[in-house]
Amino acid sequence: MDNVQLLISGLANGCVYGLIALGFVLIYKATEAVNFAQGDFMMLGAFVTIGLTNTEYMGLPFWMALPISVGIMAILGYLLDRLLIRRMFGQSQTAVVILTIALGFVIRFVAGLIWGHEPQTLQNPLAGREISFGGLVLGMEDVAVIVVTLLLTGGLFVFFSRTKLGLAMQGASQNQLAAYYMGIPVKRVQGFIWALAGAVAAIAGILFAAKGSVDPATGLLGIKAFAAAVIGGFGSLPGALAGGLIVGVIEPFASRYIAAGYSQIAPYALLLAVLVFRPHGLFSQVRVKKV
Numbered sequence: 001m002d003n004v005q006l007l008i009s010g011l012a013n014g015c016v017y018g019l020i021a022l023g024f025v026l027i028y029k030a031t032e033a034v035n036f037a038q039g040d041f042m043m044l045g046a047f048v049t050i051g052l053t054n055t056e057y058m059g060l061p062f063w064m065a066l067p068i069s070v071g072i073m074a075i076l077g078y079l080l081d082r083l084l085i086r087r088m089f090g091q092s093q094t095a096v097v098i099l100t101i102a103l104g105f106v107i108r109f110v111a112g113l114i115w116g117h118e119p120q121t122l123q124n125p126l127a128g129r130e131i132s133f134g135g136l137v138l139g140m141e142d143v144a145v146i147v148v149t150l151l152l153t154g155g156l157f158v159f160f161s162r163t164k165l166g167l168a169m170q171g172a173s174q175n176q177l178a179a180y181y182m183g184i185p186v187k188r189v190q191g192f193i194w195a196l197a198g199a200v201a202a203i204a205g206i207l208f209a210a211k212g213s214v215d216p217a218t219g220l221l222g223i224k225a226f227a228a229a230v231i232g233g234f235g236s237l238p239g240a241l242a243g244g245l246i247v248g249v250i251e252p253f254a255s256r257y258i259a260a261g262y263s264q265i266a267p268y269a270l271l272l273a274v275l276v277f278r279p280h281g282l283f284s285q286v287r288v289k290k291v
Contacts, residue, residue, distance in 0.1 A: 004136055006252040012142035012211065014248020015149035016042075019204035020225030021232065021240035022156070023197040028234055030169065030193040031085070033096040038201055039222015040107040045073045045202030046122065046209035046218070047115050054123045062124050070202045077198020081191045108216040119213035126210060145207045152203060153241055160237070169193060227271045233281025242283055246270070 023038040035041075051057045052065035060068075080103070088096050121127075129140040160166040168184045169192070208214065208221075224247055232243025247267045254266035274282060 003253075006256060007249060008136075008138055008142055008146075010249035010252045011245060012145040012248070013251065014228075014245035015145050015241075016204050016208045016211075016244070017221070017225045017228045017247050018241035018244025019149060019152070019200055019207070020222055021229035021244050022153075022237060023200050023204075024226060024229040025234060025237055025240040026193055026197045026200070029237075030190050031096075033085070033093055034100070034226075035197070036097060036100045036222065036226070037104040037107060037219075038197065039225055040104040040111075040219035041073060041077070041198055041201035042205040042208065042221065043214060043216065043219035044076075044107050044111055045069055045198075045205030046214045047111050047120075047205075048072055048202070049206050049209060050120055050122050050214065051115065054120075066206065069206065070199045073202035073205075074195040074199040077201075078191050078195040080198075081194035085194070086187070104219060104222070108219055111219075112216040115216075117216055119215045121213050122206070122209035124210050139211075141207075141211045145211065148203065148207060149241070152200070153238075156237065165189075165192070224267060227267055231271055231274050231282060233283045236281065236283050239281055239283030243281070246282075 020038055020042050023041070024035065027033060027035045027038070049065055049069040052060045052068055053062050058065075084099065084103075085096065088099060124141075126140040126144055131138050131140065131143065160169065169189050205214075208218070225244065228243035228247045229240045230243070231246060232239030232241070234240075247270070250266050250270060251263075254263035258266065
């Protein structure tokens with residue numbers, strides 16, 4: 001029963017990692033750039049929700065604050081592309097990576113300036129509630145994280161496979177020039193992808209804050225999410241979620257059965273093994289480009 005409890009807890013944490021990893025993959029598929037500020041966007045989304053919801057701040061109803069927070073982060077994602085990323089056109093991918101790393105530092109600084117550096121919790125209607133059956137006790141926060149992640153992943157799958165905009169985004173990500181000649185507004189689609197990545201980061205932040213405390217350093221969870229994206233396959237949306245779940249499950253079992261000094265490196269040891277034996281990730285779809 002203890003192992004089942006660890007598994008559920010690991011899956012809940014892995015869902016958060018997977019959602020951040022989805023943001024990494026969305027942006028990479030659209031621009032072939034890596035947004036290392038994605039974890040900080042998750043942290044900022046959590047703090048925006050705390051600022052809207054908690055009684056010491058604005059004190060809005062929780063269910064009203066959720067769409068506002070997601071909308072704010074989507075707008076910030078779009079503005080990041082519109083005001084910064086597009087100005088990097090023609091520069092190397094390394095320059096874009098350095099820009100997003102610097103942006104992460106700025107976001108952490110601003111979050112600390114506004115909300116402070118002490119851990120804060122999100123006041124939400126699920127806090128402290130539990131369900132139990134057969135000796136297994138599950139926090140409602142963990143259940144909500146898993147359910148919301150599954151619904152969001154299913155929604156993204158339908159969006160990318162069934163809608164015109166989703167298909168246009170896939171076309172633009174595979175070949176921007178060909179998509180432009182086919183009449184797809186590539187810049188507008190790219191901006192929408194950054195907005196979508198911001199919204200997904202906000203949802204991940206809200207789910208993480210519902211489970212525990214948040215501080216500006218929480219944005220560094222993006223490193224684990226990046227590892228999850230690589231493990232799953234950096235170009236694969238299902239692989240990103242699967243990689244997050246794998247990392248999330250490994251952590252509690254490593255903490256339980258491996259010495260404390262070594263358990264922390266378990267996800268990165270797996271990342272190293274994947275890079276050595278399957279460099280494209282566990283669930284990647286390798287395409288050969290002819291030139």
